[in-house]
Amino acid sequence: MNIIIPPKRRDGRSSFVQLVGYVSVRDDISLKDEIKEDPRFKRPARARGKVFERLVEYMNRTENLAESQLISVDARGESRVSVDGVISQHNLLSFESAASEMSGVSKQNDRIKDPVYHFILSWQEDENPTDDQIFKAARYALRCMGMQLHQYMASIHRDTDNVHVHVVANRVNPLTFKAVSVHGDADKMQRICRELELKYDFKVDNGSWVRDADNQVVRAKRGYKKAPRGAATLEHFGDRESLYTYAVTHCRKDINAMFRDKSATWDRIHAVFDRAGLKLERRGEGMIVRDRFNPGHTPIKASRLHTSMTLSRIVPKVGDFVPSPLNDADVHDKHVHAAYNDQLHMRDQGARQDRRIARAEARQQLKDDYQAYRKSWVKPDLRMAERFREIADSFRVQKVRIRHGEGDPHMRKLMYNVVEFEREKAMAGLRIQLKAEREQLREEGKARPMSYRVWTGQEALKGSQAAVSQLRGWAYREGRKNRYPTRTEDIIHCAPADDTPLLKADGFTVRLHRDGAAVYSRQGRDSIIDRGDSIEVYQPYDGRAVNTLTAVNMMQWKSGELGKFDGNGLFVATAVGAVAEHNLYQARQISVTDTYQRGDVEKEIGNIQSRKASNAYYEELAQARYEQRLRDERRYREEEEHKPTNRGTFKP
Template structure:
């Protein structure tokens, strides 16, 4: 097991609002994330969170506005376990619902403690499944070692990741004395707790800053290899140049480790290994230093930073006092040859390549920033096209007023004048009706051309790319690369299929509810049918993949489901490929499906030879006494709860 202490804000005002919004209420979903019934209604779910402890408890307990909380048990000490949805929680507060308020009230009694929220996570390895009792006992032991045995806390077990972990949110302020617990050196204390708990409960031993020996004593873990010096790390990060330390480690560390493992290291061999890489070894400031033979006056690095076993102390203890480098050429024995320098430290070549890449990268970044600024200027300066609807209506009304005035001056007969007024009103109504129709057409034209609202960022970039803008083209290529990378990562997440059935474009079918499989819908439209929690058949829309099964019974169910998915498609461009034995089993399942189901749908493929095999097998099986069986898989919308497979004694290939 191991421990994680999430970082806190430096202004002493820890707020988990952004974390809660991202984890619990974020709208952006990953394409490979499964669609659940609860996720569909997330937009209507209201989260209740209070500052400080409230938001942390809400996240740790996965608490919603109206949680389905159920008290599991209450100990004599007042510690209760509550099942909040699918999350098992433990708290020593009065209840899980009031835990946040109690902690906030207790923390407010200490005006010197600006941030009373303490949060850490106990995590177990992926193949471990500890019992809740062991997890909560580990939480209480960890709080005791931190000096917070009597403090208020909420612990929640999360099983929604590959590693079972427990979030612990505790109040640093004591509920009785109102003194704040000092959390100095808490990481070391929690690491020690992990080692003790691993031995007590039999958890797997994990890596950490402390380890326990066979006698039960704790010792600080010694690093196998030293980290890079600060100056060398900064040089490689900020200047994009390879440091002498990085070059020496890359070229010599593994060679030195092999020589030490074979017990063949000596002063002469050490000098020769370094010389062939263009490096030298010398005594410097009471120790050994590795330097560049081409620039011996330049900066050098400690030998122990390159490899801990070539420090002066280690070399003297193993091979005696320091010995200078031997000559690379023996004039008395020229037949032995000369020691060659195979490579050397040349930062100029590395800098030239890295500098060009850095300059191009910075130029792309600047160009895209300018492109984004141009888009923001376009959005800020965009104005909706003015159709002058009000002005045009007023013109019609004014024309009617003028027409009436002309009638009033020229027509003396009252009845005729009244009739001419009605004619003017009719002409006004007719013109306004025509204007309304014209405005409707103009608005539709604006909507069709996209001028009714400002362009989105992506549409605007595409328009600029059509005009020949280099930054827009670079941005579009970046998007395409990101999509390809995401697709590649998603494809790598599926196992290798035994058989693949390809279909024509747009040949889709609904999701199926199989009595032998669990249906899992992903947000990119992929439908995965699981058996025992593992992918058995996956419908990508344009193809169906059938994976290897651990036994023949599961293999039959997978093939039957693939045949059912194929039968519900048109069959115009159905191509079945893969391992020949797996292909034959899918074809046989299709034959059995055609014989036993009479729903107007037929399993068929585009390959003539495979279709001939299907017809021959059908004719052979129809001569037998085959009784129709119930449907093993049905479309989801039929919602047939009584569907169950009937195992029939038919031969399988």
């Protein structure tokens, strides 16, 4: 089964008119036809009641509402009716009053612009579910969307190739008059479809959620095509990244974009391969891709990289083959942004996809937690009516006492005026106090439930890694990093969205920005900023390079997919030395992916080991000299004690 959610306007002003127009307006009317008086050409009314009415008319395949035939009423009070052969189920008072009931409830919430929620559950052509199964599936979908108590109507259509059910629900709760958010409903509905397929043994359909070998509903993975047998063997048995996987990772996306936009030229194609340190060459009747810096590596077919990278397909589009304008000797760093290294360990190519799926599941759980917070949130009760009533009752008692205790009417009237004055004074004081209390609630953010962004920030401060990841995701999406220049050139580059929780570092205080950046401060100054895909280091040489050493230690909590130092030469050398020191003595290794920097790390490890051996030799030599000096001093003191003196003798 599959889910269909009809599109709406993106400006939030969609209405039932657009919904009905999407499914019922005749688009096959010729402009040459004579214009006649036809009610279908009239502009429909935009009133909510009329919109609900037209929606019910469409769902029941009739232009004029026919009399409904009641079939059954279940224990929950939901009615099943038949209108012109269309079976419908609703939880309203009657079929005829459905539109007015939904309209009346939606009017209780003036803030929502689009109170209707419409979706379609469709089954495959060879499936014929029963009415009970269809209506149970519709109710299950509503319950998963948080609309189990909302007004709804579901109508089954069996007059098409695919059996489907239209479900229209009122987003406004009839008890609390709060509107349910339907953000991300398409993804939720895809998961609901997989769960319904598993529950009722429906045929499995495609979607963003799939069933694994254990019949668990998980997110679908998107992978590359299978690698050549030689490349797969190298990666599986040799634990090395193949040239094919490297080319796919660095070039396929850009090549595919050029063919999709029809903007491919030989210069642009060669530029993509040049940036990756590869070279596209003609070989016989086809093309190959080889490593520009190491021609000894086995090349791959260009058609393996992309199906359009064949001469028979590409020549008619961009012309005859033109070699790359750059020679291997003329390639400089400004042309090459990466290079293939066959010594890199072949990590699981699905690791990034697995992390992406894990982040998506964590953020979905975060959204569910926020919805639970919204549902459980209760506005602080200031007891306004009760407190006003208490003041009124207290002064009412005083008036009763005056009426029964004071006999003089003039004095009684005077006392009444005094009591009334005091009552108004107390009421005014209470109003001022309530105003101050409401203002305090607004300042503390307790007057209204927190928005999702504010709530996520609070959860991030509590240590939620999913919340920190969500904040950084918003920052990546909005491009906030491009709005301000980087204040330092000393940066540690990590993998995209390489999120870590807030860490505790000795001597550092940490605070979290709204864009998900974790700022570590020392002695009142910002020292390190962890943005997920990069770690910025400020004052890297203060205090014996404490900031640099701490930032390098943070790398061990990253995924290790990318690790590269960029900045001043002294900073890079200090960071390389810190990595070598760490990897030599710590079990949790820090991965450096840059070829030259990784070589420097290995060289530094060798230097440390050689210095350690030399230090042991010099320590033994120093110890021997120290012992020899002690022996010499002891012998000197003994000689001084036994040396004869001429003190007290007479000299002529």
